[in-house]
Amino acid sequence: MATKNMYTFFLRRLHSITGVLPIGAFLAEHFFTNSFAMFGPEVYNSKVEFFMGLPYILMIEIALIWIPILFHGVYGFYIIYTGDASAFRYRFARNWMYVLQRVTGIIAFLFICYHVYATRISGLVTGQHVSFELVQRSLQNPAILAFYILGIVSASYHLGNGLFGFFITWGITIGEKTQKVASVFCVLVSAGLTVFGLAALSYFV
Amino acid sequence: MGDKNIRLKIKRQENAASEPYWEEFVVPYTPGHNIISVLMEIQRNPVNSKGDKTTPVVWECNCLEEICGACTMLINGQVRQACSALVDTIGTDITLEPMSKFPTVRDLHVDRQAMFEALKKVTAWIPIDGTYDMGEGPRMAPKDQEEGYRLAKCMTCGCCMEACPQFNSHSTFLGPSPIAQVRLFNLHPTGAMHRRDRLETLMGEGGIAQCGNAQNCVRMCPKEVPITKTLAELNKDVNRYGILGLLKK
Numbered sequence: 001m002a003t004k005n006m007y008t009f010f011l012r013r014l015h016s017i018t019g020v021l022p023i024g025a026f027l028a029e030h031f032f033t034n035s036f037a038m039f040g041p042e043v044y045n046s047k048v049e050f051f052m053g054l055p056y057i058l059m060i061e062i063a064l065i066w067i068p069i070l071f072h073g074v075y076g077f078y079i080i081y082t083g084d085a086s087a088f089r090y091r092f093a094r095n096w097m098y099v100l101q102r103v104t105g106i107i108a109f110l111f112i113c114y115h116v117y118a119t120r121i122s123g124l125v126t127g128q129h130v131s132f133e134l135v136q137r138s139l140q141n142p143a144i145l146a147f148y149i150l151g152i153v154s155a156s157y158h159l160g161n162g163l164f165g166f167f168i169t170w171g172i173t174i175g176e177k178t179q180k181v182a183s184v185f186c187v188l189v190s191a192g193l194t195v196f197g198l199a200a201l202s203y204f205v
Numbered sequence: 206m207g208d209k210n211i212r213l214k215i216k217r218q219e220n221a222a223s224e225p226y227w228e229e230f231v232v233p234y235t236p237g238h239n240i241i242s243v244l245m246e247i248q249r250n251p252v253n254s255k256g257d258k259t260t261p262v263v264w265e266c267n268c269l270e271e272i273c274g275a276c277t278m279l280i281n282g283q284v285r286q287a288c289s290a291l292v293d294t295i296g297t298d299i300t301l302e303p304m305s306k307f308p309t310v311r312d313l314h315v316d317r318q319a320m321f322e323a324l325k326k327v328t329a330w331i332p333i334d335g336t337y338d339m340g341e342g343p344r345m346a347p348k349d350q351e352e353g354y355r356l357a358k359c360m361t362c363g364c365c366m367e368a369c370p371q372f373n374s375h376s377t378f379l380g381p382s383p384i385a386q387v388r389l390f391n392l393h394p395t396g397a398m399h400r401r402d403r404l405e406t407l408m409g410e411g412g413i414a415q416c417g418n419a420q421n422c423v424r425m426c427p428k429e430v431p432i433t434k435t436l437a438e439l440n441k442d443v444n445r446y447g448i449l450g451l452l453k454k
């Protein structure tokens with residue numbers, strides 16, 4: 001047998017894992033910690049101080065968040081390029097979800113770029129890291145608020161529907177009935193995350 | 206139905222290198238037509254709807270009972286077999302196009318060689334030829350036979366390939382049906398001797414990881430081959446062999 005080029009296989013599997021761990025887990029954690037905003041600016045700001053004061057915080061962020069998202073996003077764009085969406089011709093729910101998985105991935109990528117710049121990179125440059133007031137002020141701009149809502153909905157759908165693919169990629173949901181149960185579960189995850197994320201956002205406006 | 210004519214709009218192409226064009230035909234309605242018999246009417250009297258004499262439309266067909274897959278084409282935009290597409294069910298306004306994912310040979314006739322190349326790549330057979338008689342093969346559990354039979358119904362028609370968003374000219378993906386066939390031959394006790402080779406091929410370029418879970422394949426398969434279930438099962442096999450296998454190195 002000729003030697004086979006298995007890079008694609010391992011990259012795709014890595015893309016699949018990074019979508020759930022760490023990125024998916026981080027998304028849920030991020031919605032959770034931002035929910036501290038419900039207790040008001042002081043509590044929220046003290047939590048920000050706590051996270052910013054963690055040892056090796058920048059290294060943790062780079063290794064567990066920035067690199068995985070960058071990899072998943074960039075390789076995600078390559079995966080999108082290799083596909084040919086056909087949802088207008090073959091109008092099945094799964095086919096639409098395949099298209100939406102790609103659309104929400106692109107939206108999430110654009111949003112994350114903006115969000116990381118506005119709340120983290122700019123802070124690294126000016127030395128003035130994010131606070132309740134800073135987020136509140138920027139959300140007074142309706143365009144930014146709309147972008148946040150779109151970003152949260154997109155990321156929530158993308159993770160929920162991504163889990164459906166993840167369960168197949170890892171050979172967990174095999175039969176038709178099992179996949180049907182999984183698809184209901186994944187819709188619930190998407191809906192739950194959307195509500196959870198928008199609730200966290202609402203404490204700032 | 207009341208309509209006296211069947212109107213056809215056919216995407217035609219002189220040869221592999223030429224540009225496609227549309228030509229319309231009108232065939233008198235009689236009950237019981239399928240797409241093949243309508244095409245035969247055009248063949249008998251190759252005159253287009255403007256009344257101009259033209260070349261007969263070329264297509265492929267063979268079994269006429271949805272068993273061979275040769276007459277697969279796009280009928281009103283959906284991929285299916287022409288023989289089982291009945292005018293009385295689909296209506297008298299009909300658009301025919303060749304499949305878009307395979308090179309056109311002429312008119313509705315395409316070259317599906319890519320599927321056969323993919324089947325060769327995944328060793329979709331059981332190599333038993335040798336220099337001596339290897340004796341009887343092992344018995345196979347009836348449950349495995351049943352599962353194998355459902356996969357063996359694949360007629361390589363190309364419906365799943367045509368509907369798959371991941372199988373196209375800018376992707377190396379081998380396509381749903383050739384990959385699903387791996388399970389048929391790995392399931393067989395003698396075929397299983399080459400199980401590792403097949404799984405390694407599925408880990409290679411164009412392999413199973415390039416599936417995008419759009420699941421059009423299983424929806425468009427005329428033979429009800431459980432493609433998505435089989436691919437999920439193969440995902441498990443490939444992960445176990447390829448990833449857990451790394452620990453054995």
Ligand code: HEM
Nearest residue numbers: 016019020023024073076105106109155162165166169417
């Ligand atoms: C909020 C951040 C993100 C999360 C939580 C996330 C999560 C996931 C998960 C869990 C999967 C399923 C993996 C699988 O099928 O096995 C996935 C797939 C995918 N993601 Fe993301 N992702 C995120 C951001 C992005 C970005 C920025 C892009 C870039 C455009 C992207 C593009 C894709 C694509 C194209 C797929 C489908 C892959 C395939 O069909 O194999 N994702 N994502």
